[in-house]
Amino acid sequence: MFSKIRETGLGYSLQILFNRVVPCRLFRCRRFLILELPEPPQTASRPLPDLVYRWAETAEEFQQAQQLSGVNKLPSDSQVRLAIAVKNQQVIGVIWTAAEVFPESELGLHYEMRPGNFWFFSTCVHQDHRRRGVYRNLFAFTANQLRIEIPTSRFWLAINPDNQRSMQAHLAMRVRPAARAFSIRVTRMAKARTTPYENYQLKLLRKGTWNCWKNPLRVKIP
Numbered sequence: 001m002f003s004k005i006r007e008t009g010l011g012y013s014l015q016i017l018f019n020r021v022v023p024c025r026l027f028r029c030r031r032f033l034i035l036e037l038p039e040p041p042q043t044a045s046r047p048l049p050d051l052v053y054r055w056a057e058t059a060e061e062f063q064q065a066q067q068l069s070g071v072n073k074l075p076s077d078s079q080v081r082l083a084i085a086v087k088n089q090q091v092i093g094v095i096w097t098a099a100e101v102f103p104e105s106e107l108g109l110h111y112e113m114r115p116g117n118f119w120f121f122s123t124c125v126h127q128d129h130r131r132r133g134v135y136r137n138l139f140a141f142t143a144n145q146l147r148i149e150i151p152t153s154r155f156w157l158a159i160n161p162d163n164q165r166s167m168q169a170h171l172a173m174r175v176r177p178a179a180r181a182f183s184i185r186v187t188r189m190a191k192a193r194t195t196p197y198e199n200y201q202l203k204l205l206r207k208g209t210w211n212c213w214k215n216p217l218r219v220k221i222p
């Protein structure tokens with residue numbers, strides 16, 4: 001357990017524990033970074049045998065992916081696609097993508113992107129297969145496929161800077177920080193703050209809302 005905490009980071013482990021104890025409908029609070037992935041990463045030099053990267057097709061694959069990444073409910077107002085890494089018919093890696101809008105319901109936030117842009121969320125690799133390049137390859141597959149369809153696509157995601165594994169993995173893929181943000185929600189009241197980094201015209205349209213279920217806070221992604 002201690003090695004797991006050391007790898008994940010104490011701050012992030014405490015946040016996970018807190019989120020397990022406090023019901024989601026009641027309270028959520030998070031600081032996070034909004035990142036852009038400018039170019040699909042290079043594929044890893046040590047590919048795992050019998051591993052396939054592709055779009056999910058069957059209900060069984062969606063179910064396995066939801067279990068692995070802890071996604072209970074898919075956003076209804078976004079067009080969602082699922083990229084998976086599959087080994088022996090088991091989904092071992094997951095990247096969910098949403099086109100143009102992504103509702104971060106836990107925080108009462110709504111990300112609005114330009115046409116052709118994608119939000120990546122709930123990304124995960126099964127713990128028995130980590131540090132073997134699965135994520136890097138899955139990211140490369142997903143971004144390259146989307147760029148084939150729409151060559152001007154841009155890719156965005158939010159990560160918790162206390163999640164050390166995630167930070168390391170995304171830094172290795174040369175992501176660019178677009179903004180740092182803080183968000184808090186108590187039942188239906190939500191407040192947020194975003195501080196864009198230079199060259200990013202990212203805008204939070206309102207700083208607070210009394211009812212984020214009806215009127216979520218909108219973040220305009222450039």
Ligand SMILES: CC(C)(COP(=O)(O)OP(=O)(O)OC[C@H]1O[C@@H](n2cnc3c(N)ncnc32)[C@H](O)[C@@H]1OP(=O)(O)O)[C@@H](O)C(=O)NCCC(=O)NCCS
Nearest residue numbers: 123124125130131132133134135136159165166168169172
């Ligand atoms: C983050 C996560 C997806 C990375 O998946 P992965 O398949 O292990 O990542 P990769 O093997 O492709 O790593 C690519 C590079 O990222 C870096 N990296 C990844 N995990 C790392 C870790 N735990 N410590 C240090 N560097 C790490 C390394 O530079 C690695 O390249 P290398 O192995 O050649 O040195 C995985 O740890 C995970 O599922 N974590 C739990 C869920 C999560 O935090 N998701 C992110 C939410 S935004």
